[in-house]
Amino acid sequence: MHRYLLFLLFTFQTLTSHSSNLRGKVINDQAISLEYFTVAILLPQDSSIIIGGAFVDGYFEFEDLKVDQCLIQISCVGYQTVTQNIDFSAINSIDIGTIQMKNLELNEITVFAKRPTFRQVEGRLLIDVKGTALSEAGDLFDALKRSPGLVVDNNNNITVSGKGTPIVFINNREIQNKAEIEALQSDDIMSIEIDRNPSAEYSASGNAVVRIKTRKITNDKINLQIYNQNYFARKNSTLNGVQLNNKINKTTASINYSYKYFKSKNFEDAYEINTQSEYTIANNNSTVRFPKTKTHNLFLSLNQEITAKNNIGFQYSYISTNQKQDSDSKQTINKTNNGVTNRNILKLRDVAKDLHIYNLNYQYDIDSTSSLSVIGDYTRYVNHSTEDIGEKNITNNLSLKSLIDNQNDYTIYSGKIDFKTCLLQSINLQTGVKASKVTNNGKVTSVNQITTTENYQINDKIDDRISAAYFNLEPKLNNFKLEAGFRYEYTDTKISSNEKTVLDSTYGHWFPSVLINKEFSDYVNVTLSYAKKIDRPSFNELSTDITYFDALSYSTGNPKIKPTISHNLDLSFGLFKNLSVNFAYSYEKNARILSAVSDNANPDIVKYTPVNISQAEYLNLNIDYNYSGKNLNSTFSFGGKKPFIEIPYMDELRKIRNSSWYFQTNNDYSITSRTSIFANYLYNSSSKDLMTHFESSSKLSVGVNTSFFSKKLNIAIMANDIFNTSDNSWEDRYGNIVAGSIPDQDNSWIRFSIKYNFNNFKGGLKKKSASESELNRL
Template identity: 45%
Template sequence: MKKTYFKFHTVSLFLFLIAYPAFAQKAEGYLQDSSNKPVAFANVVLFGLPDSSFINGAISNEHGHFMITYAGNHTEGYLHISCMGFETIILKAKADMGRICLKSAVSSIQEVIVKGSRPVIRNINGKLLVNVSSSFLSKAGNVFDALRRSPGITVDDNNKITVFGRGVPIIFLNGRELKNPAELATLQSSDIVSFEIDRNPSAEYAAAGNAVIKITTKKAPSDAVNFQLYNEAQFAKRYRNSTGGNLNGRFGSTDFAVNYSYTANRYKNLEEAYENNFQDSYTITNRNSAVRYPSFTAHNIYGAINQAFYKKHVIGAQVTLKREDSKEKSQAAQTIARTDRATVFRDVNKSGNGKADVSTYSLNYLFKMDSARSLSLIGDYSKVSDISAEKITELNHTNSTLLNTLLDNRDKSEVYSAVADFETPVFRRITMKAGGKYAEVKRQSQRISTNIDNLENNYTDNNAINDQISAAYLKADFRVGAFTMNTGLRYERTETKVRSLQTTLVDSTYGEWFPSVSFSSRFRSSRVSSFTFGYTRKIDRPAFRELSTNVIYFDANSYAVGNPRIRPTLINNFSADLSLFRGLSLNFGHRIENSPRVLTAVPDDRNPTIIKYTFVNLDKAQYSFVNIDYSLSRKWYEGTLSTGIERPSIKVPFLGEVRKVQKLNYILKVENNFSLSDKVSVFCSYVYYSRKDDLMTHYYGRYNLSVGGNASILKDKLKISLLANDILNKSDTRWEDKYANIISGSIPDHDNTWVRLIVRYHFRNFKKTNVKRIAGEEELDRM
């Protein structure tokens, strides 16, 4: 009954907003310089008459285009257009502003001509806008290189993207949500206009997202077909290579894209791991020295077509196919010392292979009723299959015993999802947006362990998870003069069932409200341009591996297993953003996590000498942090300085007492880029991570010093990049856990020091325009 009541009112609210009468007005035009080249990143602000009240604002894109929409009865107004390096102008507002020419602002000092340069970063209404197309980031390489060198963002060697103080973000590309950052692999930094980093996203976005990154790319010309080939060769302890091609075009109202990439990666990773198990009458110390040789090959195929008709409707379809084959071998020397027994010496050798297939089929529809009202619908189906087998040989030198084990793992999942969004202006200064989402995941997992020597079954586990999420939101934006308020409310209902060997372990249903509110004010002061304060409530649901009861066997002394009774983490985010003089911005934040989750080592319930890695909830964790971002641009030099300072407040049980985690930690990023000519540039990048305590884990300090260069020839069609990463080999993440009565840790030496040569050739100056839009984003990420 409650479910029906919720759906009825959601549909009623949605239909009411569609039917609500509203009329949108606009002011639209193009900005260009005296050479008829487009002017990007210009501020265009609309003020009403006769009181000069602020109505709305916009920023011109890479084509110099801007469009300001507003609702109400404004009959007269004027545009205030400004951009660093150009003279500010004021024009009477009208619907079609046409092409507007901006004059260069040139100053002469001791006969040296100095022209204004555009900043790499700007803070606009609490969102950090990173200028890529007009900065050194356009020559960074691929999109991950550009993100890695952007302020406030970290990208590891597995291309995992995080936002400092907020974690893994939701990523949008040209307004469309991506399923996985790996889909960005074929996108080059020269194709990108800007990154927008939202550290406190509103209720419009999924409650699982604590940050949002929006990537805007350049658009291809009409009636053209473009093609690009590229190859990335990486030289490290073992050779790696990636090759791909993109075909893309637009004819009239139809655009299409076909992308293919092939990657072959091999690694050599070393690791020293340890575990100290403190029992009442004895202590067990386990030392493990391992060398691993993982490798994989991956094929990615993506196809998309979009058809516009009657000028207001667009329908599209996308298909994505991915196939990955992996292999790994490892040799480990293990020493187990127990205070009341003789020391045991063991060798543990592993060899395995796996195959993963992902296929996604998606349909989307967009109805642009006018410049301010739109309706968007998305539906998709995804299927994921992951099969692996591993042989483990354990030789005990102390008692001369040999154990051979075969592990067979099979996972199959299906995801059904649908999303609807509607936006419309209402009343005079209010814009509203409403939408809903439904997603269902069906997952089947099987784990079989067999003793190869006697063919006996060690254990078999069949696990089934069914997860459903229903969501609806309502968001309103209010603008009065230079003041803007954004409010939103989102409701998400989750139903989760977990079964193991026909036994129901979890059957839970819960619903949560997620409000959001922000206040922004713009100033005409030369020192302070804007201030924003915001609050959001979010949720971090357990990934399916955290809920699964399937056992992952490491060796005879340790294993990993999920916790079906793990609770989701509810998060309260507070933030304040201050944009000071050009190029400098400050972000202050405080995050409160209730029931934070973490993977840690605990004694096995039946045999405390065996270590079990599983997920547990702590009571609460709080984080206070500050982000400082600054950019400097000159004719021959561009640089950014970004630092984040964080102070946690956490209580962790350890050896019968409570350990308080409260030490400050910080991250420092410095980017320096020097232009030797219009075609050649060199750069130096430095990132430092201080010692850090997060929940029960202590991370040791590390840093990464990288250098490189870029060159363009053949009228910018052929681009060559050379990058030397982590030249001092100091970027490995060393960690140590302290929880309950166990200390565990790792001292890695991964394959992070490498030299990469990238060669790209653009036929007809290829620009990527199509991206995949996925409604089941969060569900696929949780798998």
């Protein structure tokens, strides 16, 4: 397989077809670059559209145009349309220079140009950020929260409706950590693309892909942005950051640094009901927690254009997190054959995490249809936590004090090569290889602080290696688009605990993907796609480390847990340029759940550990609609899910068939060209998924954005989760145990944001990586 791909890399690069590039600049009558405009490439015979797009900041560019002659049509609200003839017969790369647009006489009518927020392209949802209210949302997470098709929870976990957690790319680079998204601002972003059923080009571990494109630095100058956010809730928090970008000739450098200090006060009522043959134990905990988190986030990037076709880049990311959390729990244990016991549990947890990522990348654009990309990563991730636990049995006047020390030291090596070309002037080929290696030396020690004796010590080692190869073919057809590919991934995992092998596993799978797209008119297009995927267990799920909760409960991994294999079928409709409808079916083999089971040695103790169930099936529906008016822009999203699952409980099988639904709307109203208000609402109905029942939840957030000094100074105020109704209460039923939680998190807050741009700042971060899939398993 590897020899075949290497043969493709060095042989097929010469088989290319003729294509052309076109670029230019658009300004207004005052010689200022237009913020937003559209450009269409037309056939000269009948003016039918070949391709079109929306552009910002005055610059546009089209690549890979398969025409010898065409018309270019430039349009902008409030300006006269410009049309020019273009002839590629003598040269295949043309810069038309600067086009100055002339004003239309509007008789004193004020127009706020509103862009449609999204459109569907070949089954993918493309969301415009630049030139819309999303660019003023705040940080990148704020823009994602207000994007159709995405749900971002209170912990900034991203999910694609009906698909789960996606792989996230920023300028074709897989992100490493959520903190990297927090460091980016919404006005750095050009567009967001959601792919609900990605092809074999992408890691088989991703059921969905979110691609984020940032704005380009086009001129030689230094750009600087500083920002501050203050949160007012039960506890106050702050975030400060600075971005510096510099472009000199063929060298581009970027520095991004942010510091976050977050504090909160959270409540939780948790319970477990452990039913044995002769008795039942009910364990109820009422807990208050005070987490304090400090995060330093640094990103450095240097890109050098060696020639017009060769680019080399170096990137470094450093994320340091320190969290201290005090918690106080009141525990009541009711054992039917032994009465009631009252206990008090005090915990002091201290966690230090350091993530270093070094990246070297090379891009060779052989011609307009062929390119070679090489990326190499080295990552070091160190996680050290200590937990001081004091437990007092008030009923029996007994005390227990424990100190748990947990250390993990991960090292990740990864590399990938991707090659694109055109075969026989009619087939686009993408092919590539990837390899990664993850090692970890972990150690957990528990000490009884009263007797100074060691309760237990676990030393575990993880060695995980994955190699992959893929190819994707896209023949050029007149009436519809066809894309088909195969990906092969081979996994070799070894885990030992206290020098004893607990897992030695190797497996390989083929992952096919197919996409068929038909555009019936400018207002109707249909996409049918299929992809096979894999969800490997995280290293925490595989590790034998023990996380101690209290005298009656703990969690540990399961080295025997199997990966989940899924088959995904999607049917998408793009209608009237502002309506997207998606139907999906998913079949999962060896679906995984975190179950509560009785401990083998002591059935009174509840052990939380992952287990497999044989299969799970889902039907999903997602509908997204966009309205763009003179002053108002609104998106509406509606979706539903119906599971088909059977879960063992109390010697029977629970059939999970309950349907659930959600509704989301994001609304922005422009008061003036500088000031807008917004209101966003999300509702999730009660639902059952695998063994878990979730109660309904909702969130209403409102805010106002305004700018001064030609949009250099931006000020925003936002009220999040006004009614404090976004928490998810849940209950699990598995085997002989019921477990549940009723949280009350510190989610209702008011945020004041201020941001200043020096020298017309444009985000220039172009992150690249080869190790995202591995880091997601840490």
